Amino acid sequence: MRPSRITGRVATGHRNCDFDALASVIALTMLYPDATAVIPRSVNPNVRRFLSMHKDLLRVAEPADVDWSAVTHLMVADANRWNRLDPIIFERIDPQVPVSLWDHHPDIGDITPVDGIQETVGATITLLLREIQTQRKNLPPIPATLFLAGLYEDTGSLSFNSTTAEDARAAAYLLERKADLDIVRRLLRPAYGLRQKEALFALLSVAERFKIDGFNVGLGRIDISGHLENLALVVRMFLEIMNVDAAFGIFFQPERNRCMVIGRSTVEEINVGAIMQGLRGGGHPGAGSSLLKAVNPEAVTAMLTELLQGNRRSSVTVSDLMSFPVISVTSRTTMDEVAQILRRQGCTGLPVINDDVLCGVISRRDFKRIGKEAQLKAPVKAFMRTQVHTITPDRSPGEAVALMVKHDIGRLPVVADGAVIGIITRSDAMLYFYDLLPD
Ligand SMILES: [Mn+2]
Numbered sequence: 369m370r371p372s373r374i375t376g377r378v379a380t381g382h383r384n385c386d387f388d389a390l391a392s393v394i395a396l397t398m399l400y401p402d403a404t405a406v407i408p409r410s411v412n413p414n415v416r417r418f419l420s421m422h423k424d425l426l427r428v429a430e431p432a433d434v435d436w437s438a439v440t441h442l443m444v445a446d447a448n449r450w451n452r453l454d455p456i457i458f459e460r461i462d463p464q465v466p467v468s469l470w471d472h473h474p475d476i477g478d479i480t481p482v483d484g485i486q487e488t489v490g491a492t493i494t495l496l497l498r499e500i501q502t503q504r505k506n507l508p509p510i511p512a513t514l515f516l517a518g519l520y521e522d523t524g525s526l527s528f529n530s531t532t533a534e535d536a537r538a539a540a541y542l543l544e545r546k547a548d549l550d551i552v553r554r555l556l557r558p559a560y561g562l563r564q565k566e567a568l569f570a571l572l573s574v575a576e577r578f579k580i581d582g583f584n585v586g587l588g589r590i591d592i593s594g595h596l597e598n599l600a601l602v603v604r605m606f607l608e609i610m611n612v613d614a615a616f617g618i619f620f621q622p623e624r625n626r627c628m629v630i631g632r633s634t635v636e637e638i639n640v641g642a643i644m645q646g647l648r649g650g651g652h653p654g655a656g657s658s659l660l661k662a663v664n665p666e667a668v669t670a671m672l673t674e675l676l677q678g679n680r681r682s683s684v685t686v687s688d689l690m691s692f693p694v695i696s697v698t699s700r701t702t703m704d705e706v707a708q709i710l711r712r713q714g715c716t717g718l719p720v721i722n723d724d725v726l727c728g729v730i731s732r733r734d735f736k737r738i739g740k741e742a743q744l745k746a747p748v749k750a751f752m753r754t755q756v757h758t759i760t761p762d763r764s765p766g767e768a769v770a771l772m773v774k775h776d777i778g779r780l781p782v783v784a785d786g787a788v789i790g791i792i793t794r795s796d797a798m799l800y801f802y803d804l805l806p807d
Contacts, residue, residue, distance in 0.1 A: 374429055375438035377403040382447035383454055385411040387555065388491045390418070391511075391518030392445030392470060394426060395496035398505055403443060404429055408454035418514070418555055425510060436460030443468045443484070446492040448477025470495050472522075490535035491522035497538045512545035517555045558601050567592060567602045568609075571617055575610060580676055583635055586610035587676075589618035589669050600657070603630045614638040616672060620665040627660045627668050637767065638676070646675040686768050687761035689797060690782045690790030696721040697730065699749040703738060706730055706748055719781045719788055720752050726781055726788050728752035758783040761790070765797045772797070 379396035381389030385408050393405045405428045411419065419428065431454045439461060448471045450458045469481035472495060474488045485495045493515050500507060507515075519539055523531040526539060543549075567590065575588040586606060599619055607615035614633035621628070629647055631640035633654050641651040647668070649658020660668060696719045697706055709718065710732060717731030730752040737751055738744065759768055759780045768780055772794050782790040 373435035373438070374404045374406070374433050375435050375440070377441040377443065378406050378434060378439050379403045379443040379445065380406040380408065380431075380453060380457065381445045382452040383408045383410045385415050386446075386518070386521055387415060387418070387514065388493055388518035388522040389446040390415055391515045392492040392496050393428075394511055394514060395493060395500060396443050396445060396470070397427070398507075398511070399496070399499055399503065400443065403441075404434070406431055406434055406454075410454075413559065414555055414557070418517075422510070422514075431456040437462065439465055441466055441468070443470075444479060444481075445470045445496070446473075447471060448473055448475070448479050448486065450478055452477075488530070490526070490528065490531040491519045491538075493518040493522075494532070494535045494538040497541060498534070501541060507542075507545045509546040509548060512542045512547040513551050513555075516542040516547040516549075517552045520552055521556055559598055560601060560605075563596055564598055564602050567596060567599065567619070568605055571602065571606050572609060575606070577610065577612065581637060583614065583638055584610075584612040585638065585676060586612040586615040587618075587669075587672070588616075589620065589665060591620050591622055593621065593623060599628060599630055600632075600655070603632050607632050607634070614640065616676075618665060618668055618672065620668075625662050627663050627665055629658045629660065629668060629672060631656050636764070637770070639764065643672070643675045647671060684765060685761060686759055686763045686765065686782055686792050687790070689765055689768075690761065690792040691796065692782075692790035694719060694721075694781070694788050694791050696788070697748055698722050699727060699747060699752065701748050702745055703735070703748060703751060704744045707735065707744070715793075717779050719756075719791065720748055721788060724787055726756060726758065726783065728754045729756050729777075729779070729781070731778065756781065758788075759792065760784060768792050769794065769797045 377400055379393045381393045390407065397403045397405045407428045407430065409430060442461060442465050444467060447453060448469060466482045467479055469479055469484040469486060470492055471486050472489045472492045487495060489495060497515065516539065519535060523535050526536055570590040571588040574590060575586050577584060577586050599617065603615055603617040606617060613635045616629065616631045619628040629649065631644060633640045636653060639653045640656040641653055644651050644656035644658045647658040647660065650656055695713055697709065699720050699722055706718065717729055719726055720728040720730055730748050734751045757771055757775050757777060757780060759771060759782055761782050761784055771780060772778065779791055779793045781788045782792055
């Protein structure tokens with residue numbers, strides 16, 4: 369017997385339904401118990417698997433089960449455009465029906481809601497969890513697990529730049545509600561199919577491994593035919609199986625005469641984005657790619673190798689981060705005066721320069737070696753450290769940090785042609801890593 373057609377209040381999400389959309393729609397039915405969850409016909413493979421496993425637990429309907437002329441309230445989650453919804457909805461729904469919208473996308477869509485929440489956060493489910501917590505709704509472990517899958521999928525497990533503090537608090541709340549991380553991981557398992565496996569095995573069988581500045585790099589080149597998705601995943605697995613610090617895959621498609629180069633790096637010293645720029649591509653320090661047309665794959669391999677050996681500089685260098693002019697003292701300056709300068713300038717150390725020649729560094733912690741008050745009248749020379757580590761302005765922030773960590777120091781004088789032209793502190797370099805650079 370055909371079930372009676374759905375009417376009244378309906379909640380739905382975008383086509384190619386992902387976990388965030390599904391979670392948000394289910395959350396809406398918890399907030400509005402009279403609402404029916406309507407899942408678009410197109411759903412991504414992971415969500416499809418989840419739905420078939422949880423059919424008996426989740427009440428979800430398809431757009432065809434709904435009597436759209438008798439829908440009185442449409443609730444939309446995780447989409448702000450009509451064309452992102454199942455086409456049946458726009459075709460059949462009465463344009464007068466009020467629409468509520470919960471969405472985290474930053475752009476402005478063409479759905480005009482009467483209420484809901486539109487805010488740029490990591491995942492739509494975060495916005496709905498705000499309501500669920502306010503209304504003190506009961507949240508059993510299964511929906512909590514689904515919600516966490518949605519939150520992690522859209523925020524890269526809270527690692528994407530779009531992640532907000534509220535997303536992290538939402539994750540904490542879901543873990544308190546016994547969301548199961550084993551299941552979340554399984555649900556979000558990447559699309560690794562037979563063809564990706566073949567590509568990975570081929571890459572591993574031709575892989576070369578070499579050392580650059582003490583870091584292990586894996587490189588492989590294979591031919592591929594036809595369309596092959598998710599090569600980035602193949603390269604990531606290649607990196608993990610080779611157990612290297614950085615990995616590069618060159619995928620040549622003879623029939624289209626083009627080369628896809630994909631790189632992944634786990635160390636700052638090997639900047640994939642900068643290397644890919646050398647191949648007319650781009651990316652971030654940790655990940656990048658380039659698509660080269662009408663090239664000889666041998667030449668691409670040679671070029672990449674050369675870039676790896678020679679041009680590993682990140683696009684931002686120490687000269688972009690250093691402070692100048694340099695506040696310095698001479699070896700004859702008294703410790704008393706140094707203390708005053710440090711206090712006045714709000715810094716923790718100073719280079720000691722005599723006649724343009726760097727001869728030491730004096731820092732706040734050297735004051736610990738002062739035993740008697742009288743020693744404050746002594747010159748810096750008696751307390752400065754003469755073994756000075758410096759850096760040149762063309763080095764990367766990563767190299768600066770590595771040097772400072774290695775020698776347990778907070779600053780490095782920047783030296784060019786024998787003269788101190790600036791100073792870089794650990795916090796200067798950290799500002800860069802945390803992306804807090806002034807534009
Ligand atoms: Mn989303």
